Amino acid sequence: MYPESIRNLIEAFQSFPGIGEKTAERMAFSILDFDDEKVNLLGENLKQAKEKIHPCPICNTLTEDETCFICQNEQRDRQTLCVVEDPKIVFLFEKLGTYKGLYHVISGLISPLEDVNPEDIGLEKLLERVKKEKFHEIILALKPSVEGEITALYIKKILEGMKVEVSRLASGVPIGADMEYIDSLTLERALEDRKKIS
Amino acid sequence: MYPESIRNLIEAFQSFPGIGEKTAERMAFSILDFDDEKVNLLGENLKQAKEKIHPCPICNTLTEDETCFICQNEQRDRQTLCVVEDPKIVFLFEKLGTYKGLYHVISGLISPLEDVNPEDIGLEKLLERVKKEKFHEIILALKPSVEGEITALYIKKILEGMKVEVSRLASGVPIGADMEYIDSLTLERALEDRKKIS
Incomplete structure (x- = not known):
């Protein structure tokens, strides 16, 4: 037609x-x-x-230059590393403008169901980097899903014994959401992670 | 960034x-x-x-050939002409597959507010065509809006005295819509155009 x-x-x-x-x-x-x-x-x-466009050789963020605009920036806090599963997420965080540390992009999440194993998502490169650079804290900003949890636990495990704090993003009720539409897993997590009002 | x-x-x-x-x-x-x-x-x-891609020289439907696939098709009912305001609409009708007549695409609708006058939308070409070809019926399938109504009335007027029936699409309640969300103009038209159940 x-x-x-x-x-x-x-x-x-x-x-x-x-x-x-x-x-x-x-x-x-x-x-x-x-x-x-x-x-x-x-x-x-x-x-x-x-x-x-190619991935930054240090952190895998997409760039046209030799290294990306984050790794190039001397003003960034070089003791904090945010691990994300997709290069897009870096730009999402940068739009916020509140995070001042560095990033490391892994290639997706471990998924036993889809046969994605730890060696498929570039964790070796992450481990090498953590060994070389002196981070105080590693923030795992991974998807709040089974795969995200598995990947976070795996990363936590391979970093064991290294002097670095590992944290994850808070899970909970999204701002502005109607309480009645919140799924039970999210609600459970929000309850578990409740914060004292001071 | x-x-x-x-x-x-x-x-x-x-x-x-x-x-x-x-x-x-x-x-x-x-x-x-x-x-x-x-x-x-x-x-x-x-x-x-x-x-x-260019407009068909006869009816303005978009085509790669000398004339469009509708005008080329000898099986079409050459006594019925459907006037539409945009080449996309032709393909919308053709997807339905129930209309067997010819088309004529005009360039948008008359809009006094946006200073679009009758001479801007190619009505002369339509008139020429209607004079030359022997249509029994011209169906105005224009947008149900003030501009659509003005354009329909104008076309009806310039065709006056010619032996051709001019009709418009039925307006009314869209199938499957929730009655409570129907706007009052549509409801008014649906009431006005009500059909006897036989």
């Missing part, structure tokens, strides 16, 4: 995460309203991003 | 209709997981669509 070039474009857009058929169709049609320059620029942007 | 090429890509994706910041970020990051071939193909798809 669609002309071939439109159909190809719709399919291409649909292969992005979170883009459904309707949105892909809307995007494909809007290309026709763009001027040639903009279409060429978009194609160029795609190629550039793909070519230039 | 983001590497430049990622930032450019996020901005490019955000310029699409319906793509917000979060989705644009997600799309940009996912490019890095695509292989080179896929990225090149996407760039190629963009260029191809932009280069090859």
Whole structure:
């Protein structure tokens, strides 16, 4: 039904995460309203991003430079390390602007169900780094799920005997959420981790 | 904060209709997981669509060929014409598969508020066509809004004296909608257009 070039474009857009058929169709049609320059620029942007971006050799944060903007920054607190499971999360934290330490990106989480083992997610590199750099605290900012818990426990274990404090993000009731819609696991954790009002 | 090429890509994706910041970020990051071939193909798809697609000289439906797949199709009912305000709508109707007539795409709707006048939306071409081809019925499938109504009335007026029936889509309560959330204009129209149960 669609002309071939439109159909190809719709399919291409649909292969992005979170883009459904309707949105892909809307995007494909809007290309026709763009001027040639903009279409060429978009194609160029795609190629550039793909070519230039690579993980920082120190912490795996995505960068175009030799090392990433965090590792380059002399002002960061070099005694605190935040471990995240995906490079996107680094930028999420940086948008907050409150965290001043360094990061280390691992490649996902341990998942026995999906056959992802500790050696698959780059924990060796993390361990090497912790041995070399003198961190006071390692914050595990991993997904609050079974896989996240397993991975956190595993990291805690391999760091045993090293003089470093290991913490995790607080779990609990999200700010602004309706109490009646909170799932029971979250509520349980929120109760367990309750804080004294002083 | 983001590497430049990622930032450019996020901005490019955000310029699409319906793509917000979060989705644009997600799309940009996912490019890095695509292989080179896929990225090149996407760039190629963009260029191809932009280069090859043009409005059908008869009805303005988007096509890669000399005329569109509807106008080419000898099986279509050539006595019924459906007038739509946007080429996307043609494909929406074709997905239904129940309409067997021809289409004519005008360029949007008359809008006194936004200074869009009858001569801006290609009504002359529609009039020419109606004069030349022998339609029994013209169905105005325009947006149910003030602009849609104005445009429908205007088309009805310029077709006056010609031996052709002009109809519009039924307005009313959308199937499956909760009655309590229907706006009053829609409800009013649904009441006005009520149909006898036979």
